Amino acid sequence: MGGAGGAATEERSDEVDGAEREAAGRGGPGRGRPRSEAVERSIVEGVMKLLEDGVPLADISIERVARIAGVGKATIYRRWSGREELFCDVLRTSEPPDPELPGTSMRADLVVLLESIRERGLANRSSAIIHNVYAQMKSSPKLWAAYHAAVIEPRRRMSFEVLRRGQENGEIRPDVDIDLVNDLFTGPMLVRAVLRQDAGLEEGLAERIVDTVLQGLAPQSPSGPDPAPTAG
Structure with a gap:
């Protein structure tokens, strides 16, 4: 050359x-x-x-x-240090931008985070290029590791921080495993966005997932579980 x-x-x-x-x-x-x-x-x-x-x-x-x-x-x-870092930036610019959290409550922040996953899922379905790039990156361990470190892991840390604050503020029980709880919130949206291409990604899905999971994680009063909050 x-x-x-x-x-x-x-x-x-x-x-x-x-x-x-x-x-x-x-x-x-x-x-x-x-x-x-x-x-x-x-x-x-x-x-x-x-x-x-x-x-x-x-x-x-x-x-x-x-x-x-x-x-x-x-x-x-x-x-860029090389192809991997460049490709990560290319894919990131093709996706909807990462959200800014309102910070008013754990529920409000979780809804915003899950809504961003929903929007990326819709973008992946509507863009053959993005879908193709994802598939190729997952077949390349080096590329996928770079994308995971640069894009996915920071998003996970963001959601962990939201859940930790919620635990400290008494919005969820203090005895729950934050890593597991994060999967409970993000898992349903990721399944629909990534694994079940035929599943609906309708508006309001983020709120429904968050409120459903919160019902099982809310601190319990002596008379039983407190109802999940319905407003951020």
């Missing part, structure tokens, strides 16, 4: 990076950042173009992405 083509690619990298530095010099950080975002967007769109053309993930190299995005390999490596 060397020779004149490789030299031209690296020359193009220097031109792009030089343009970014020049923009930053003219207008300070406020001018330099939009240029950087434009370059990153062109790289992500380059990967998406290859996926739309049916190119398998295994055949998408950094050099190929650089060529279609019109940048040098060095430009990509300045932003």
